[in-house]
Each structure stands twice: as structure tokens, then as C-alpha cells.
Amino acid sequence: MTTPFLLGLTGSIGMGKSTTAKMFAELGCDVWDADAAVHRLYARDGAAVEAVASLLPDAVSDGEVQRDALKSHIKENPEVLSKIEDIVHPLVAEDRARFIGQSNAEIVVLDIPLLFENGTESEFDAVAVVSVDPDTQRKRVIARGQMSEEMFEKIRAKQMPNAEKEARADFVIPTYNLRDAKKAVETIVMKIRAGEIHA
Numbered sequence: 001m002t003t004p005f006l007l008g009l010t011g012s013i014g015m016g017k018s019t020t021a022k023m024f025a026e027l028g029c030d031v032w033d034a035d036a037a038v039h040r041l042y043a044r045d046g047a048a049v050e051a052v053a054s055l056l057p058d059a060v061s062d063g064e065v066q067r068d069a070l071k072s073h074i075k076e077n078p079e080v081l082s083k084i085e086d087i088v089h090p091l092v093a094e095d096r097a098r099f100i101g102q103s104n105a106e107i108v109v110l111d112i113p114l115l116f117e118n119g120t121e122s123e124f125d126a127v128a129v130v131s132v133d134p135d136t137q138r139k140r141v142i143a144r145g146q147m148s149e150e151m152f153e154k155i156r157a158k159q160m161p162n163a164e165k166e167a168r169a170d171f172v173i174p175t176y177n178l179r180d181a182k183k184a185v186e187t188i189v190m191k192i193r194a195g196e197i198h199a
């Protein structure tokens with residue numbers, strides 16, 4: 001069995017990672033989702049629950065890590081975030097390695113929101129970034145109705161500027177409409193399968 005081609009898929013908040021990841025899956029790629037992995041780790045019987053309970057006992061109730069409690073702790077003391085990350089990151093890495101090890105696909109797509117912010121690009125054979133202009137991005141996130149304008153701007157300010165992500169990526173996937181995004185995804189998959197892309 002050969003090792004799969006590892007394609008990192010990233011992009012700032014609301015840029016279209018999940019939608020684009022589904023397109024890769026439809027073309028036969030296996031897709032691993034970092035956010036979903038963290039949700040599994042925090043859920044009942046999840047691998048991070050015990051360690052988080054030791055660090056912040058009141059952040060675990062009903063056997064689950066409560067994200068709102070984590071957020072309050074981080075707000076009070078920003079250093080708590082790196083302590084949580086020290087617990088979560090090795091477990092996420094383990095989950096990812098297991099997924100890659102079990103995959104029989106030619107291409108494994110790894111959907112990772114903070115791929116560039118965490119300086120992990122060297123772990124992939126290539127990286128694709130999903131992208132729209134800032135105004136479209138803002139409208140999309142606000143339209144979901146789960147976040148205030150202020151909260152969105154705060155998160156955006158913490159993320160690497162989109163232009164820099166585009167410059168660092170091997171591929172840019174425009175997500176203004178489904179048709180063009182799909183075309184870009186098909187081209188990437190075709191190039192990888194044809195052996196045109198090298199790490």
C-alpha cells in the first residue's frame with residue numbers, strides 16, 4: 001500500500017472550507033476535519049475530557065468539555081489557551097495519523113482552519129486555501145446568524161491576513177459560487193493524480 005498524498009485545506013473563518021471539503025470527498029478523496037476531531041475529543045468519553053478536567057475542573061460537566069466554560073477561562077486568563085492546546089494538539093495529531101494510516105485513498109484532504117497560523121504547512125504535500133474577498137466573507141459569517149459583527153472582526157484580526165495565506169498556498173480555490181469552486185477542486189485532484197504536484 002502506498003502512502004496517500006496529503007493535501008492541507010485551509011482558509012479563514014467562513015471562507016468555505018467545509019463546502020469545499022465535501023467536493024473533494026465526492027471525487028473520492030478521504031477527508032479529515034480538525035474541528036470535528038476536537039469535538040470528538042471533548043465529547044463524552046472523548047480522549048481530552050480527563051486531562052481538561054484536571055486542568056479546569058469546572059469546564060467539564062455531564063462528562064463533556066463545555067466550550068463556553070473554556071472560553072470564559074481564556075477570556076479571564078489568555079495563557080489558559082496554550083495549556084488547553086498542550087492537551088488537545090497531541091491528541092488531534094494522533095487522531096489524524098490514525099485516519100491517514102487507515103485510508104486507502106490516493107489523496108487525503110486535511111481540513112484545518114488554523115493550518116498556517118500554527119505553522120504546520122511543512123506537514124503536507126501541498127496546501128489549498130479557499131478564498132473570497134473580505135466583504136463577501138463578512139456577509140457570509142453574519143448571515144449564519146451565530147456571530148456578531150464585533151466577534152467576527154475580532155476573530156478575523158487574529159487570523160493570518162488572507163493575502164498572505166494565498167501567497168503561501170500551492171492552490172487558491174475561489175468560493176464565490178459552487179461551479180467555479182468545483183472546477184478548481186477537479187483541477188487540483190486531476191493534477192495530483194497525474195503526479196504533477198510534488199511536495
Ligand SMILES: CC(C)(COP(=O)(O)OP(=O)(O)OC[C@H]1O[C@@H](n2cnc3c(N)ncnc32)[C@H](O)[C@@H]1O)[C@@H](O)C(=O)NCCC(=O)NCCS
Nearest residue numbers: 012013034038067070071084085088089092113155158159
Ligand atoms: C477556545 C475554544 C473552546 C473555542 O471554541 P469555539 O467553538 O468558540 O470556536 P472554534 O474552535 O470552533 O473556532 C471557530 C473559528 O474561529 C476561528 N478561531 C478560533 N480560535 C482561533 C484563534 N486562536 N486564532 C484565530 N482564529 C481562531 C477559526 O476560524 C475557527 O474555525 C476552542 O477553539 C478550543 O477548545 N481551542 C483549543 C483547542 C485547539 O487548539 N483547537 C484547534 C484545533 S487543533
Ligand SMILES: Nc1ncnc2c1ncn2[C@@H]1O[C@H](COP(=O)(O)OP(=O)(O)OP(=O)(O)O)[C@@H](O)[C@H]1O
Nearest residue numbers: 012013014015016017018019140175176177178181
Ligand atoms: N463555492 C461556494 N459558492 C457559494 N457559497 C459558498 C461556497 N462555499 C461556501 N459557501 C457558503 O459560505 C458559507 C461558509 O461556508 P463553509 O461553512 O463551508 O465555510 P468554513 O470555512 O467551513 O467556515 P468556518 O471556518 O466558519 O467553519 C456558507 O454559507 C456556504 O454555503
